Amino acid sequence: MTTTTAKETSELFTPEIRAEIDRWIAKYPPEWKQSAVMGALMIVQENNGGWLTTELMDQVAAYLDMPPIAVYEVATFYSMYELKPVGKHKICVCTNVSCMTNKSDLIVEHLENKLGIGFGEVTEDGRFSLKEVECLGACGGAPMMQIGKQYYENLTPEIVDAILEGLE
Amino acid sequence: MANEVCLRTLDLERPWLIEQYQSRGGYQVLKKILSEKTAPDAIIEEVKRSGLRGRGGAGFPTGLKWSFISRNAPGQKYVVCNSDEGEPGTFKDRDILRYNPHQLIEGMVIAGYAIGASRGYNYIRGEFWEPYERFEQALEEAREAGFLGENILGSGFDFELHSHLGAGAYICGEETALLESIEGKKGQPRYKPPFPAHFGLYGCPTIINNTESLASIPMIMEKGGEWFADIGVKNSGGSKLFSISGNINNPGVFEIPMGTPFSELLEMAGGMKDGRKIKAVIPGGSSAPVIPGEQMMALNMDYDSIAGAGSMLGSGAVIVLDDSNCMVKILERMSYFYHEESCGQCTPCREGTGWLYRIVHRIETGQGRQEDLDLLDDVADKISGKTICALGDAAAMPVQGMLRHFRHEFQYHIDHKRCMVGVG
Numbered sequence: 001m002t003t004t005t006a007k008e009t010s011e012l013f014t015p016e017i018r019a020e021i022d023r024w025i026a027k028y029p030p031e032w033k034q035s036a037v038m039g040a041l042m043i044v045q046e047n048n049g050g051w052l053t054t055e056l057m058d059q060v061a062a063y064l065d066m067p068p069i070a071v072y073e074v075a076t077f078y079s080m081y082e083l084k085p086v087g088k089h090k091i092c093v094c095t096n097v098s099c100m101t102n103k104s105d106l107i108v109e110h111l112e113n114k115l116g117i118g119f120g121e122v123t124e125d126g127r128f129s130l131k132e133v134e135c136l137g138a139c140g141g142a143p144m145m146q147i148g149k150q151y152y153e154n155l156t157p158e159i160v161d162a163i164l165e166g167l168e
Numbered sequence: 169m170a171n172e173v174c175l176r177t178l179d180l181e182r183p184w185l186i187e188q189y190q191s192r193g194g195y196q197v198l199k200k201i202l203s204e205k206t207a208p209d210a211i212i213e214e215v216k217r218s219g220l221r222g223r224g225g226a227g228f229p230t231g232l233k234w235s236f237i238s239r240n241a242p243g244q245k246y247v248v249c250n251s252d253e254g255e256p257g258t259f260k261d262r263d264i265l266r267y268n269p270h271q272l273i274e275g276m277v278i279a280g281y282a283i284g285a286s287r288g289y290n291y292i293r294g295e296f297w298e299p300y301e302r303f304e305q306a307l308e309e310a311r312e313a314g315f316l317g318e319n320i321l322g323s324g325f326d327f328e329l330h331s332h333l334g335a336g337a338y339i340c341g342e343e344t345a346l347l348e349s350i351e352g353k354k355g356q357p358r359y360k361p362p363f364p365a366h367f368g369l370y371g372c373p374t375i376i377n378n379t380e381s382l383a384s385i386p387m388i389m390e391k392g393g394e395w396f397a398d399i400g401v402k403n404s405g406g407s408k409l410f411s412i413s414g415n416i417n418n419p420g421v422f423e424i425p426m427g428t429p430f431s432e433l434l435e436m437a438g439g440m441k442d443g444r445k446i447k448a449v450i451p452g453g454s455s456a457p458v459i460p461g462e463q464m465m466a467l468n469m470d471y472d473s474i475a476g477a478g479s480m481l482g483s484g485a486v487i488v489l490d491d492s493n494c495m496v497k498i499l500e501r502m503s504y505f506y507h508e509e510s511c512g513q514c515t516p517c518r519e520g521t522g523w524l525y526r527i528v529h530r531i532e533t534g535q536g537r538q539e540d541l542d543l544l545d546d547v548a549d550k551i552s553g554k555t556i557c558a559l560g561d562a563a564a565m566p567v568q569g570m571l572r573h574f575r576h577e578f579q580y581h582i583d584h585k586r587c588m589v590g591v592g
């Protein structure tokens with residue numbers, strides 16, 4: 001188990017983050033703090049530029065009275081948790097059947113050429129990363145992608161350009 | 169007759185607001201139930217009469233499921249809503265959450281009253297931020313208006329409801345994996361029995377229903393089970409939300425009576441794109457066996473009609489494919505999905521889904537062997553019915569469907585090392 005220094009604790013796990021995690025804890029029976037682990041990991045990940053470190057997972061474990069291994073299991077099981085750095089904007093492109101038959105491959109190709117990276121990679125300036133995802137439940141807007149919390153549907157290469165330009 | 173049940177407020181401006189929902193009579197039936205102290209059994213009977221079958225995919229009668237709970241057993245009981253919506257092709261629950269969240273809340277409170285539960289959770293897939301925020305806002309409004317919380321409308325009945333966010337795992341749509349996930353664990357399905365009605369969330373009696381199933385409840389209670397049943401056809405009561413996508417002009421979610429001819433649904437969805445010919449339809453989410461286009465044009469959108477053609481209505485996710493699609497490539501993508509999403513707990517699924525993918529992949533890339541089609545049949549057979557949860561079957565069924573109807577296309581790929589459609 002990795003130990004966390006007091007300095008790191010205070011920097012990575014602020015009172016605001018604790019308050020947010022507490023809101024999740026309050027949703028479940030008092031003896032089931034563990035139920036808040038998914039929410040807690042998401043909050044912590046968001047506050048760390050989109051990915052989880054072992055230290056952060058250990059912190060979550062300590063906060064929820066869970067064995068660290070139980071937290072690692074959750075963090076590795078669910079695909080939205082990132083265990084490596086990602087871009088400031090994580091671009092998730094759906095390539096499942098409805099998107100595929102509406103030419104998601106052209107969207108992928110366009111993004112790869114434009115950004116100079118493939119799936120699972122981050123641009124050198126750290127601004128973008130690309131991820132292939134399964135059906136996001138928006139097949140009526142195929143082809144589609146998600147960046148951060150936002151869905152973008154009915155994509156064409158031109159629309160993709162406009163979307164990326166609009167990002168900070 | 170469209171948008172009569174779950175999407176009945178869709179024509180309103182900002183239909184997700186509580187005032188809008190109430191302007192259409194929303195929460196009236198809950199008030200009535202609580203003030204008249206309707207017998208919980210009478211509610212379950214009404215739901216049975218409605219013919220409502222689970223909209224999450226399995227089509228299990230909702231009223232019957234509720235009757236499995238022993239209401240008077242001591243201890244907590246739970247109502248859990250499944251808004252994980254991960255079956256490829258399905259995008260209807262997202263619209264209920266975005267546009268009519270209050271009807272889902274009202275349905276869940278009524279369900280809680282009927283089974284004697286005072287707590288509920290709505291499990292929303294992690295990618296659905298916008299729907300999650302809408303639902304959270306609706307929860308706030310409902311609490312403020314006194315429709316949630318302690319002693320609802322002075323009736324003495326308590327019901328607290330929260331949402332839980334997933335984090336990207338198709339398997340969490342399986343009901344027992346979903347419960348594990350709420351408990352803060354990996355989403356691995358449990359052995360059944362015991363069923364959730366006896367041992368569910370936190371070991372307590374639990375009913376789990378799909379978003380659409382629960383959102384249908386207020387209208388069933390308001391207008392009566394018979395009214396609902398009569399919208400549809402025999403064995404398929406009510407209307408249903410169909411998510412239709414693929415090579416069509418106007419994809420989207422359509423709430424129409426069960427039993428509506430597929431040809432009408434296709435017309436509502438704007439018909440085939442670019443005037444191309446319909447080749448095949450996956451009628452109930454990606455695990456439903458494919459049906460050839462001409463055959464589909466003669467079928468109706470209800471459980472029996474689709475089952476009669478060797479497939480299933482599932483979640484009502486209709487994927488329409490035109491003649492530019494290579495079926496080998498379609499199956500390759502679907503097999504990849506099931507292999508990726510297998511939770512790895514049982515050998516036939518963990519290993520079998522990998523085999524299926526690798527075999528279809530090599531056929532698609534011109535490396536197929538003559539024995540491969542028999543091998544695919546064999547592997548699919550060895551998965552079917554031999555796994556802890558239905559993901560195994562969900563992976564096997566599309567393979568069996570494709571080989572039943574498009575075997576020649578796979579054979580061509582093997583013989584000529586290329587695609588007969590000219591795309592793959």
Ligand SMILES: Cc1cc2nc3c(=O)[nH]c(=O)nc-3n(C[C@H](O)[C@H](O)[C@H](O)COP(=O)(O)O)c2cc1C
Nearest residue numbers: 222223224250252253254341342343377378381558
């Ligand atoms: C692999 C797998 C994925 C599933 N995904 C979903 C889903 O996303 N949404 C859903 O409502 N049901 C899903 N189900 C079905 C649920 O297990 C369960 O039958 C359903 O939520 C019960 O609600 P209903 O009776 O109202 O349909 C899935 C089942 C399996 C085996």
Ligand code: SF4
Nearest residue numbers: 511513514517555557
């Ligand atoms: S069938 Fe597959 S997904 Fe279901 S429990 Fe077994 S390994 Fe997991």
Ligand code: FES
Nearest residue numbers: 094099135136139
């Ligand atoms: S297939 Fe891409 S969102 Fe469903």
